[in-house]
Amino acid sequence: MRILVTGGAGFIGSEYVRQRLSADPAARITVLDKLTYSGVEANLAPVAGHPGYTFVRGDICDPDVVGEVMADHDAVVHFAAESHVDRSIEGAGPFVRTNVLGTQVLLDAAVRHRVGRFLHVSTDEVYGSISEGSWTEEWPLSPNSPYSASKSGADLLALAYHRTHGLDVVVTRCTNNYGPYQFPEKVIPLFITNLIDGRTVPLYGDGRNIRDWLHVSDHCRAIDLVLHGGRAGEVYNVGGGTEVSNHKLTGLLLDAVGAGWDRVSYVADRKGHDLRYSLDDSKIREHLGYAPQVSFADGLAATVAWYREHRSWWEPLKARAAL
Numbered sequence: 001m002r003i004l005v006t007g008g009a010g011f012i013g014s015e016y017v018r019q020r021l022s023a024d025p026a027a028r029i030t031v032l033d034k035l036t037y038s039g040v041e042a043n044l045a046p047v048a049g050h051p052g053y054t055f056v057r058g059d060i061c062d063p064d065v066v067g068e069v070m071a072d073h074d075a076v077v078h079f080a081a082e083s084h085v086d087r088s089i090e091g092a093g094p095f096v097r098t099n100v101l102g103t104q105v106l107l108d109a110a111v112r113h114r115v116g117r118f119l120h121v122s123t124d125e126v127y128g129s130i131s132e133g134s135w136t137e138e139w140p141l142s143p144n145s146p147y148s149a150s151k152s153g154a155d156l157l158a159l160a161y162h163r164t165h166g167l168d169v170v171v172t173r174c175t176n177n178y179g180p181y182q183f184p185e186k187v188i189p190l191f192i193t194n195l196i197d198g199r200t201v202p203l204y205g206d207g208r209n210i211r212d213w214l215h216v217s218d219h220c221r222a223i224d225l226v227l228h229g230g231r232a233g234e235v236y237n238v239g240g241g242t243e244v245s246n247h248k249l250t251g252l253l254l255d256a257v258g259a260g261w262d263r264v265s266y267v268a269d270r271k272g273h274d275l276r277y278s279l280d281d282s283k284i285r286e287h288l289g290y291a292p293q294v295s296f297a298d299g300l301a302a303t304v305a306w307y308r309e310h311r312s313w314w315e316p317l318k319a320r321a322a323l
């Protein structure tokens with residue numbers, strides 16, 4: 001199977017490509033990535049010598065580039081997106097362009113080239129916020145940020161292409177990811193790298209917002225299960241099973257680097273900040289045998305260690321993004 005991976009130079013996409021290529025000498029993957037501020041080609045250096053690996057720098061919104069690259073691929077795994085909620089609050093334009101328009105351009109090309117399977121990587125943020133209980137895949141979409149609204153548009157477009165054009169689409173809606181190679185604007189790597197550097201960390205509001213954390217390697221294993229075993233036209237929630245408030249997460253990260261609460265600065269809450277995310281992921285567990293393998297304690301310790309050991313990776317990224 002020849003797979004086109006969009007956004008493969010980003011945090012989750014690069015994990016997926018490294019995971020698949022290192023597991024299978026016969027795998028064939030083309031990465032299509034624009035290399036925006038969050039895309040780093042060096043994230044793929046560990047597998048750059050694999051004979052089945054090809055990298056194409058290009059924009060998913062460009063129909064010519066997408067049409068050319070799509071030819072001869074059996075499947076698409078679509079990660080490329082503008083992904084940071086705070087940036088979408090500052091300006092929604094790039095989010096609507098890449099996440100909605102870019103997805104439509106890819107879907108059209110996939111129909112034209114009769115691609116056998118299109119896996120759209122969506123997010124649990126499309127459901128909005130839930131104070132009690134957990135979302136199943138049937139829950140109505142009720143996004144609150146421009147990021148999650150643009151991802152909802154893409155998610156619904158992908159499902160509509162299944163119903164309208166018969167394209168073999170599967171959608172995954174995953175919870176918050178953490179792990180190595182995450183761009184240091186996101187909360188876990190931002191806090192770790194600030195603390196390593198003796199700086200303070202900005203905690204939104206009172207820190208009571210709850211997120212369900214999943215190690216990025218588990219998310220990518222789930223994506224591969226859905227790619228090969230998911231049913232066409234279906235959505236699969238991918239949960240972590242580790243619901244933690246931002247306050248508790250901050251405490252864990254302070255402990256991990258041996259710092260105290262004096263290093264926390266409380267900042268005004270994010271506009272429209274979702275209070276809690278919680279997924280019911282029994283469908284992927286029961287139908288496809290999914291189960292996370294990395295405990296939050298082990299994964300977080302390994303992530304802190306990775307950022308300690310990879311200053312040369314994150315320091316220039318933080319300087320460039322003025323973080």
Ligand SMILES: NC(=O)c1ccc[n+]([C@@H]2O[C@H](COP(=O)([O-])OP(=O)(O)OC[C@H]3O[C@@H](n4cnc5c(N)ncnc54)[C@H](O)[C@@H]3O)[C@@H](O)[C@H]2O)c1
Binds near residue numbers: 078
């Ligand atoms: N990070 C999470 O916790 C999380 C959770 C659930 C779902 N997701 C989804 O997973 C996907 C990947 O997220 P991530 O955290 O790895 O994001 P990221 O920002 O680290 O990576 C995004 C990648 O997409 C590329 N890209 C952006 N615009 C492009 C364009 N127009 N054309 C081609 N490439 C482009 C970037 O260069 C980058 O390599 C996104 O679709 C996101 O919505 C993320």
